[in-house]
Amino acid sequence: MTRIATWNVNSIKARTDLVALWLKTAKPDLLLLQELKCKDDDFPRIPFERLGYCIEAVGQKSYNGVAILSRLPLRIEHRRLPGEPADDQARYIEAAVEKPARNKHRRETFRVASLYLPNGNPAGSENFAYKLRWLERLVLHARRLREEGQPAILGGDFNVAPTDADVYDAFLWGNDALCRQEVRAKFRALLHLGFSDAIATLHPEPGHYTFWDYQNRAWTKNHGWRIDHLLLSPQALARLVGCGVDTEMRGKANPSDHVPVWCDLKT
DNA sequence: ATGGTCGCCGAGCGA
Numbered sequence: 001m002t003r004i005a006t007w008n009v010n011s012i013k014a015r016t017d018l019v020a021l022w023l024k025t026a027k028p029d030l031l032l033l034q035e036l037k038c039k040d041d042d043f044p045r046i047p048f049e050r051l052g053y054c055i056e057a058v059g060q061k062s063y064n065g066v067a068i069l070s071r072l073p074l075r076i077e078h079r080r081l082p083g084e085p086a087d088d089q090a091r092y093i094e095a096a097v098e099k100p101a102r103n104k105h106r107r108e109t110f111r112v113a114s115l116y117l118p119n120g121n122p123a124g125s126e127n128f129a130y131k132l133r134w135l136e137r138l139v140l141h142a143r144r145l146r147e148e149g150q151p152a153i154l155g156g157d158f159n160v161a162p163t164d165a166d167v168y169d170a171f172l173w174g175n176d177a178l179c180r181q182e183v184r185a186k187f188r189a190l191l192h193l194g195f196s197d198a199i200a201t202l203h204p205e206p207g208h209y210t211f212w213d214y215q216n217r218a219w220t221k222n223h224g225w226r227i228d229h230l231l232l233s234p235q236a237l238a239r240l241v242g243c244g245v246d247t248e249m250r251g252k253a254n255p256s257d258h259v260p261v262w263c264d265l266k267t
Numbered sequence: 268a269t270g271g272t273c274g275c276c277g278a279g280c281g282a
Contacts, residue, residue, distance in 0.1 A: 010282085011274055035282090037275060062275045119282060127281095159282095213282085214272035257273075257282080 001241070002072075002099065002265045004112060006032040006155035006228055008211070008258035012067070013037070015256055016044045022249060023051050028262060029071050030097065032114035032155040033057075036065025036090075043067070060090035066114040066156070072097050077111070083137035091116045091134070099267055110236065111145060115156035120177030128177050131159070135186035139193070142231075146194050151236035151265070154195065157211075157258065158229050160187045162197065165206035166226035178227055195231040198243040198263045208245050211258045219250050228261050239265040 005028040009015040012033060023031065031053070036043065040059040048055055048069055057067035058079050068074060074095040081092035094113035115138070120131030138154075145152045161178045164170035173179050191197065199208050209224025218224065232240060243263035250259050 014274065035274095063281075121282080216271080218272095 002030075002267050003028040003262055004030045004032070004153055004155065004230065004265065005260045005262035006034070006114065006157075006230060007260040008034040008116070008157040008228060008256060010035050010256040010258065011037040012065070013042065013044060014254070016047055018249070018252060018254065018256070020047045020051060022246070022260060023048070023053070023069075026246065026260065026262060030112060031069040031260075032112065033067040033069065034065070034114060034116040034157045036060075036067055037062055038065060056093060056095060058090045058093045064090040064116055066090060066093045066116050068093055068095055068112065068114050070095070070097065072099070075109075078113075081115070081134065081137050082141055084133065087134075089118075091118070108150070110151035110153070111148075112153045113155065115154060115158070117157065117159045119159050120183065123175055123177045123180050128180075131177060132182060132186065135183065139186060139189045142190055142193055142195060146233055149235065150233075151239065152233040153236055153263075154190075154231040155229070155261075157227060158187065159227055160184065160229075161225050161227055162187050162200065162229075166209075168209070168223045168225070178225065190231060194234050196234075196237045196240075198230040198232055198240060199226070199245065199261065201237070202240070202243050209247070210245055210261055212250055214257050228258055230261055230263050232263070236265060239267070241266050 053069040059065045078094040118131040120128045161167045210228035212219040212224045246260040
């Protein structure tokens with residue numbers, strides 16, 4: 001079994017202890033992180049290395065930043081999302097992972113990416129245009145990944161609530177950049193390529209929120225959003241045996257505003 | 268409860 005999780009931690013330095021605690025209990029093989037909010041040199045590597053993880057990070061001062069923590073060997077394939085060379089925001093990292101060998105002479109690999117999509121608010125702004133371009137690039141890249149035919153997992157903070165059921169109040173937030181129809185259409189294009197949203201597939205009932213704003217007592221009122229996703233290629237979906245959202249992490253002291261989403265793939 | 272979000276870094280921005 002291979003367990004893969006994604007978590008927007010809203011500063012890895014502020015969340016070091018909580019992430020280490022969660023790793024000890026959830027024991028994922030891979031953890032995809034977003035919003036590191038630090039330079040690579042400032043990443044608190046030691047606590048995670050002590051738990052047996054190697055770390056590949058793409059950092060940036062103060063903003064963004066993505067990483068892959070892994071107990072399996074990684075080979076980095078991309079440190080930026082292809083398609084816009086001038087875009088230097090730290091929002092994408094992709095690696096080839098060697099699966100635990102069932103047969104030494106038939107080693108297979110799978111692809112995994114940690115992505116942090118632009119928020120894009122307010123709708124209609126330059127930020128929103130950047131978000132749509134980023135989604136378009138992701139669709140193009142996902143198509144290439146799918147054509148390679150190996151298991152692939154695109155995980156991260158998509159900043160997309162795919163349907164009205166993924167927002168606590170869809171009417172109130174209908175014009176938000178996380179809900180706008182242009183954004184949802186591009187997310188559906190990813191699904192149309194053959195990628196499956198793990199939670200939507202195994203737990204289609206509404207309410208599996210992954211994010212609650214720090215403001216306005218959103219957690220207390222369960223005013224949440226489902227915007228963190230694990231998208232699985234057909235070859236990964238065929239191995240999917242379980243997935244979930246670790247909601248209780250939002251109720252811990254000094255929490256991130258997002259919680260981990262995980263899936264188990266049989267190996 | 269004259270409060271009301273965090274985290275970046277040391278003002279105001281981004282989410």
